[in-house]
Amino acid sequence: MLFRRFRGIFSTDLAIDLGTANTLIHVRGQGIVLNEPSVVAIRQERAGGPKTVVAVGEEAKAMLGRTPQNITAIRPLKDGVIADFTVTEKMLQFFIHKVHETRMVRPSPRVLICVPCGSTQVERRAIKESAAGAGAREVYLIEEPMAAAIGAGLPVGEARGSMVIDIGGGTSEVAVISLNGIVYSNSVRIGGDTFDDSIINYVRRNYGTLIGEATAERIKHAIGSAFPGNEVLEIEVRGRNLAEGIPRSFTLNSNEILEALQEPLSGIVGAVKTALEQTPPELGSDVAERGIVLTGGGALLRDFDRLIEEETGLPVVVASDPLTCVARGGGKALDMLDTRGLDLFSTE
Amino acid sequence: MNPTQAISPDDPKVVEFSENPGRRLRVQRQSRGIEVERIAAQLHLRVSAVEALEQDRYQDLPGPVFVAGYLRNYARLVGLDPEPLIATYRAAHPAAEPTGLPISALPRQEIGSGHFLVRLISIALLVGVVAMLVLWWQSRSDLLVSAPAGEAAGLAMSTPTGLPPLNRPTEPASQEAVSASPTLALPTPTGGDNPAGLSPPPAPLAEVLPAPAPATGVAADATPAAAVNPTEVALTFSASTWINVRDAAGTAILNGQMSKGDTRVLSGNPPYSLIVGNPGAIQVTVGGRPTNLGKHIPGNRKRFKFDPSSPE
Numbered sequence: 001m002l003f004r005r006f007r008g009i010f011s012t013d014l015a016i017d018l019g020t021a022n023t024l025i026h027v028r029g030q031g032i033v034l035n036e037p038s039v040v041a042i043r044q045e046r047a048g049g050p051k052t053v054v055a056v057g058e059e060a061k062a063m064l065g066r067t068p069q070n071i072t073a074i075r076p077l078k079d080g081v082i083a084d085f086t087v088t089e090k091m092l093q094f095f096i097h098k099v100h101e102t103r104m105v106r107p108s109p110r111v112l113i114c115v116p117c118g119s120t121q122v123e124r125r126a127i128k129e130s131a132a133g134a135g136a137r138e139v140y141l142i143e144e145p146m147a148a149a150i151g152a153g154l155p156v157g158e159a160r161g162s163m164v165i166d167i168g169g170g171t172s173e174v175a176v177i178s179l180n181g182i183v184y185s186n187s188v189r190i191g192g193d194t195f196d197d198s199i200i201n202y203v204r205r206n207y208g209t210l211i212g213e214a215t216a217e218r219i220k221h222a223i224g225s226a227f228p229g230n231e232v233l234e235i236e237v238r239g240r241n242l243a244e245g246i247p248r249s250f251t252l253n254s255n256e257i258l259e260a261l262q263e264p265l266s267g268i269v270g271a272v273k274t275a276l277e278q279t280p281p282e283l284g285s286d287v288a289e290r291g292i293v294l295t296g297g298g299a300l301l302r303d304f305d306r307l308i309e310e311e312t313g314l315p316v317v318v319a320s321d322p323l324t325c326v327a328r329g330g331g332k333a334l335d336m337l338d339t340r341g342l343d344l345f346s347t348e
Numbered sequence: 349m350n351p352t353q354a355i356s357p358d359d360p361k362v363v364e365f366s367e368n369p370g371r372r373l374r375v376q377r378q379s380r381g382i383e384v385e386r387i388a389a390q391l392h393l394r395v396s397a398v399e400a401l402e403q404d405r406y407q408d409l410p411g412p413v414f415v416a417g418y419l420r421n422y423a424r425l426v427g428l429d430p431e432p433l434i435a436t437y438r439a440a441h442p443a444a445e446p447t448g449l450p451i452s453a454l455p456r457q458e459i460g461s462g463h464f465l466v467r468l469i470s471i472a473l474l475v476g477v478v479a480m481l482v483l484w485w486q487s488r489s490d491l492l493v494s495a496p497a498g499e500a501a502g503l504a505m506s507t508p509t510g511l512p513p514l515n516r517p518t519e520p521a522s523q524e525a526v527s528a529s530p531t532l533a534l535p536t537p538t539g540g541d542n543p544a545g546l547s548p549p550p551a552p553l554a555e556v557l558p559a560p561a562p563a564t565g566v567a568a569d570a571t572p573a574a575a576v577n578p579t580e581v582a583l584t585f586s587a588s589t590w591i592n593v594r595d596a597a598g599t600a601i602l603n604g605q606m607s608k609g610d611t612r613v614l615s616g617n618p619p620y621s622l623i624v625g626n627p628g629a630i631q632v633t634v635g636g637r638p639t640n641l642g643k644h645i646p647g648n649r650k651r652f653k654f655d656p657s658s659p660e
Contacts, residue, residue: 153413290410291392291417305421315392317417320434 011100011109011137013337015330016092017147018113018127020077021169021192021297023057023091024324025099026331032324033099037061038169040091041073056094065212079189080116080144080171081123085130092134111136112334114326116171117143118187142333144168144326145175145185148295151329152319156180161283162290165272165308166326167298169193172268174275176283184278188271192297194264195220202260203239207250211239220301223254226265227303227310254302261301268298269311276312291315295325368440369419369433370404376426377402391421398422406441489651581614581654582633590625619655627652 015026025034036057043054063073076087100107111131115124124141131139148166149156156177166173169192175185196216203211215237223233233254241248292314294305299322309316319325388395400408401418409415416434423430585606593602595616602612627650632639
């Protein structure tokens with residue numbers, strides 16, 4: 001215990017956005033220092049044999065779906081929560097070490113981790129234990145929409161309602177925040193991954209062709225949109241034709257992708273509408289006057305703000321640099337940890 | 349009311365900051381012939397909010413994150429590149445950049461378990477409790493050692509023995525011992541004082557130790573047959589053990605590792621305090637007679653007092 005405290009002197013406090021798709025680490029005073037995919041590649045020579053970590057992050061992501069038999073590239077988080085405990089621990093350990101690369105002493109930082117507000121106690125405890133196992137001296141948890149709101153620069157401390165929508169890789173969170181607390185929050189397990197899956201399914205159904213997750217993500221980034229726009233974009237992709245069993249190339253356009261994304265998008269819109277219904281009227285009027293803030297990688301989907309705007313009739317703004325909002329907010333919350341105590345943080 | 353008219357009074361001021369994002373948006377809007385109401389409807393904002401945006405009256409608008417968002421949406425609507433506008437806005441309002449939280453940063457008044465005072469007090473309490481425990485334990489162990497002596501003395505006193513009473517010189521000697529070890533104060537004086545008036549202490553029974561004769565001169569009289577000093581305490585070790593013996597004055601008279609078969613004779617004044625690593629390994633002889641140590645070391649204690657003068 002004492003030794004951990006001693007090692008803590010040589011470690012910096014970290015705010016970690018442990019996302020399904022990407023893990024971001026914010027270091028106090030340095031900003032975002034790490035932004036890597038949450039992917040781990042594991043080598044196991046024979047069944048039941050010892051497992052070793054081959055690669056983590058960007059390097060491991062390149063291996064996704066392209067691994068030989070003895071290597072598996074896995075994403076240890078699913079729907080915003082831990083699906084594989086030990087691998088998550090290894091990944092966190094790797095990232096924490098990477099951030100402390102230059103230090104001689106084994107790092108033992110204080111760590112703040114963002115958790116989806118819909119996660120259960122068991123899931124939160126798993127995240128806590130996993131971070132502690134990765135070498136953290138103390139672990140604090142903060143709910144993702146809270147961190148996102150702080151990171152976006154919303155006046156969370158005021159007695160005014162602010163609505164934030166955070167669309168992550170695995171989950172989408174909708175929350176109304178006032179006076180440093182969450183008034184209403186809802187988490188749906190729809191996110192960037194669901195969009196990819198929908199695209200894969202759409203292509204299989206309509207083109208009889210199988211594409212991989214990486215390709216689906218590329219399609220989403222290139223031509224995905226949430227609202228019918230003026231211009232129609234096209235992309236050429238290659239996939240395995242199910243009937244012939246041979247890779248074929250074909251062209252997709254943005255309207256098709258919009259159609260493919262209808263189902264997950266309406267799920268998110270439904271969650272937003274429910275949130276507006278459930279919000280107390282005073283806070284609702286604050287939200288209506290100022291608008292809804294979009295954060296998270298999903299906010300980068302073309303015209304997503306337009307969709308929410310049209311569906312709700314409220315102004316919608318995209319936060320600056322939406323991908324890093326949660327991590328930056330976590331960093332700010334960590335700064336306030338010493339001065340303000342723990343009222344921002346969720347317990348267990 | 350024509351919105352352009354509403355703006356016109358501010359015009360000269362606005363012209364000075366030709367780079368202001370609001371003005372650029374307004375110019376673009378007017379060049380496209382779009383009315384302010386339509387923009388407001390498209391942005392789902394009130395007309396007054398759009399006007400405030402065009403006139404760069406940001407204090408009338410909510411926080412910077414919203415202003416930047418409105419600017420972006422507005423610019424997209426009228427076909428301008430939003431990024432330079434937002435950059436201009438940020439540059440003009442660096443204070444508006446979301447840096448800290450406008451939360452009342454009152455230091456917390458409540459004292460948590462980590463507070464310095466709380467820690468200090470709890471540590472002091474803990475030390476106090478431990479100290480009292482140690483004191484209690486010490487006094488308890490002394491009482492346990494002396495209790496058998498007192499009982500034995502009482503027993504002996506009730507036994508009618510026709511032997512001559514002890515001569516007076518015993519008293520000062522035993523009192524010396526008493527003063528040297530005040531913890532034994534209670535039982536010993538009764539053993540030392542009473543013999544004068546009542547029956548003599550149990551000294552002369554054959555199997556019993558010549559206990560009440562701590563003074564050497566007296567002891568020699570009581571058991572003249574004994575070749576060795578009757579109060580000489582010898583320790584014989586049946587196994588190797590570590591031992592530390594202190595006499596009544598507290599000076600160490602024997603200290604160290606003993607091996608099997610060793611014999612040591614204790615010098616110095618009784619009672620002795622013994623600390624023994626392996627209590628089962630010692631046999632004690634007092635004045636040449638083996639003594640049962642069992643009474644002095646109840647429960648195989650490793651720390652005890654031994655007074656050869658106390659009767660068994």
